[in-house]
Amino acid sequence: MDQKTFQAVLYVFFGILFxxxxxxxSLYGYFKKAEQDEGRSATVFPNIVIWxxxxxxxxxxxxxxxxxxxxxDKGYNNVRYVEKDPSTVRSAFIQAAATGQAPDLLLLxxxxxxxxxxxxxxxxxxxxPLAQYQRTFIPASDQFVVQGGYLGFPFLADTMVLxxxxxxxxxxxxxxxxxxxxxxSSGALASVIKRHQATDxxxxxxxSYSNYxxxxxxxxxxxxxxxxxxxxxxxxxLQEALEFYTSFSNLRSSVFTWNVSLPQARDLFVAxxxxxxxxxxxxxxxxxxxNPNIVVRVAPIPQIGSGATPVTPAVxxxxxxxxxxxxxxxxxxxILDLLSILQEEETGFLDRFPAPPALQGFYPDxxxxxxxxxxxxxLFDARAIPLTPxxxxxxxxxxxxxxxxxxxxxxxxxxxxxxxx
Numbered sequence: 255m256d257q258k259t260f261q262a263v264l265y266v267f268f269g270i271l272f273x274x275x276x277x278x279x280s281l282y283g284y285f286k287k288a289e290q291d292e293g294r295s296a297t298v299f300p301n302i303v304i305w306x307x308x309x310x311x312x313x314x315x316x317x318x319x320x321x322x323x324x325x326x327d328k329g330y331n332n333v334r335y336v337e338k339d340p341s342t343v344r345s346a347f348i349q350a351a352a353t354g355q356a357p358d359l360l361l362l363x364x365x366x367x368x369x370x371x372x373x374x375x376x377x378x379x380x381x382x383p384l385a386q387y388q389r390t391f392i393p394a395s396d397q398f399v400v401q402g403g404y405l406g407f408p409f410l411a412d413t414m415v416l417x418x419x420x421x422x423x424x425x426x427x428x429x430x431x432x433x434x435x436x437x438x439s440s441g442a443l444a445s446v447i448k449r450h451q452a453t454d455x456x457x458x459x460x461x462s463y464s465n466y467x468x469x470x471x472x473x474x475x476x477x478x479x480x481x482x483x484x485x486x487x488x489x490x491x492l493q494e495a496l497e498f499y500t501s502f503s504n505l506r507s508s509v510f511t512w513n514v515s516l517p518q519a520r521d522l523f524v525a526x527x528x529x530x531x532x533x534x535x536x537x538x539x540x541x542x543x544x545n546p547n548i549v550v551r552v553a554p555i556p557q558i559g560s561g562a563t564p565v566t567p568a569v570x571x572x573x574x575x576x577x578x579x580x581x582x583x584x585x586x587x588x589i590l591d592l593l594s595i596l597q598e599e600e601t602g603f604l605d606r607f608p609a610p611p612a613l614q615g616f617y618p619d620x621x622x623x624x625x626x627x628x629x630x631x632x633l634f635d636a637r638a639i640p641l642t643p644x645x646x647x648x649x650x651x652x653x654x655x656x657x658x659x660x661x662x663x664x665x666x667x668x669x670x671x672x673x674x675x
Contacts, residue, residue, distance in 0.1 A: 301332045302333045302334070303336060303358050304333065304335045304358070304588070305346075305360055306337065307340045308361065310337035313335040317334060320591055336357065344369055344643070357576060358576055358579040358582075358584070358585040359573060359585050359588060361573050364571075365643060366643060368405070368642070369643065373577050374405050374577055375579065376402050377575070384399065390613055390614070391612055392408070392411060393636070394411065394568050394570055394638040395612055406575075407589060408613070409572055411568050411570055411633055412570075412609040413534065413535055413555075413632040414472070414475060414534055414632075417532070417538075417552055418431065418530045418550075418551050419526065419528070419549065420549035422529045432556050433556055434557055434560055436559075438556075439501070444508065451510060455529070456512055456516065456528050456529070458532070459502075459516075459522075459531065460472070460500075460502035460511075462514050462654075463650050463654055464514050465517065466518070468532060469653065470650060471534075471567050471639060472567075473496075475532075476495040476498070477492065477674050479557055479558040479562060492667045492670050496667060514657075526545065535609045538629075565635055570638050571609070571612075573589045612633070613633075614633070640674060649669065653666075
């Protein structure tokens with residue numbers, strides 16, 4: 255998605271979010287009172303520290319923008335961003351909080367942030383009414399609503415889409431891009447899969463985890479789509495979804511097209527040897543840069559049935575205030591400024607973070623191309639993946655054991671029912 259389109263989207267966003275200055279003034283007053291109630295001065299807070307998993311070099315530009323006098327009348331002078339390893343940021347934060355060294359702000363994906371709910375400052379409903387929150391942000395943002403307020407403000411929504419290699423599609427005579435998962439196991443696509451079982455080319459990376467980094471997210475798509483279908487979240491329906499997913503890596507299956515001996519799915523896609531690659535919006539720029547000799551196209555993620563409610567899995571990157579922050583007023587100001595700085599072309603921020611903001615109320619315009627339209631439209635069907643990092647690790651193990659035959663489908667279904675209820 256080009257920068258001009260994103261800026262247009264964001265102008266609409268801030269028109270909604272900062273209408274009349276309501277949010278900024280209300281929250282500023284609330285947290286300033288909280289600081290005064292705790293016996294602290296609320297006049298000058300020289301430094302605000304943000305921990306996140308985005309690249310530090312990319313965020314350095316933003317930090318400089320925030321520190322150039324922007325916060326002089328808002329309680330902060332300097333902002334320092336610290337890049338953290340996604341796999342250890344949670345434990346590092348807990349340890350830092352215990353020793354008084356925690357940051358003021360966290361910018362994390364929703365799955366990690368929600369495991370830290372006891373360590374976050376709740377932003378109250380009195381500062382930002384629930385009805386206004388629900389009108390502003392996409393429905394997938396409701397997971398941050400807790401008793402008394404919000405755990406954080408949604409920032410970016412990274413949804414899953416179906417990438418495909420246009421040249422390979424035409425070469426294999428695939429006329430229609432599948433809109434349902436069943437199309438991969440029947441008809442023309444099933445014939446393409448069978449034809450390539452004796453070649454080094456694969457159709458779609460379903461069935462394993464080790465060489466497809468989004469296996470759990472894709473399995474979540476199947477489960478969430480099943481949950482909102484007429485079948486509902488039942489054991490038979492989930493077993494059917496699980497059997498479908500693993501069939502593509504089953505050597506005895508007629509749709510065998512993927513196995514653990516293959517390279518990483520994304521590498522295979524850019525190497526011109528994978529036709530379809532289910533991935534996230536944030537991967538788009540890297541995919542088109544990695545190999546200029548392939549034509550990357552985008553389609554919505556397939557659904558379990560043509561008449562089912564569309565469901566698209568999403569990762570919501572969110573800004574939260576640490577409960578241990580001694581300067582929540584300043585931290586809040588940084589959140590608001592961090593959001594508003596997205597509008598400023600000179601930061602290059604939009605080029606580095608291509609996922610759209612997690613809000614509703616905007617639509618593709620007449621100048622949007624097909625890719626932009628699909629990216630924006632996917633927000634309407636977005637559902638946050640409801641798994642903690644620990645649950646994801648458990649599902650990875652279960653998936654691997656089912657693929658090699660050391661665990662039954664019934665056992666896997668029991669875990670899915672428990673995790674996705």
